[in-house]
Ligand SMILES: [Zn+2]
């Protein structure tokens with residue numbers, strides 16, 4: 001195992017608007033020597049030349065999957081892409097189905113590959129948080145969130161097995177189901193990362209988080225630290241309200 005057992009969390013993003021993290025992003029976790037590397041979401045077109053062990057997708061909107069084909073993996077046999085169940089209307093870049101073996105649709109995980117040769121690990125999140133991944137370094141649970149009702153959307157609770165510290169990374173959401181909230185409350189969250197698309201939704205029926213909703217989630221979960229990411233142009237003029245919780249370029253959180 002690596003000398004220092006902490007993981008470094010950072011936001012990789014393509015563009016910043018007024019100093020804020022834009023919508024094309026991935027969250028990267030890696031040990032200090034970059035031997036173990038993980039991503040949440042694949043919103044970037046280009047990735048650092050690291051070899052990733054696992055990529056966790058929160059949902060299948062374009063801005064979260066568009067770079068999937070460009071990610072360098074550690075080893076196509078042991079690396080994984082982990083994703084909530086697919087809806088046939090939304091495909092993934094480079095998705096291949098082994099039709100020779102496939103029976104009963106596309107749910108059997110051993111029958112799904114990406115063009116890179118990496119396994120696609122599909123899980124069903126319909127009820128409660130589920131364990132979705134485990135290796136010597138991390139343990140990960142998928143927690144449902146309410147975002148686009150057309151498909152399953154999740155957030156991830158990630159525990160460093162060496163330090164026992166936990167972070168929670170959510171993609172787009174506007175509400176947390178009770179089961180996810182209760183699961184979060186049973187854990188001490190060191191860092192929460194939330195996508196804060198709008199300053200104010202005004203009940204527009206859009207399925208994204210605004211500042212009031214984000215603040216109430218934070219006040220209940222009480223993480224030691226929290227980061228807001230994924231801002232849209234609608235934040236223009238309001239940047240000062242959240243600047244202290246927006247990660248700076250190359251800012252790192254160790255856990
Ligand atoms: Zn989305």
Ligand SMILES: [Zn+2]
Pocket residue numbers: 023061063064172
């Ligand atoms: Zn999004």
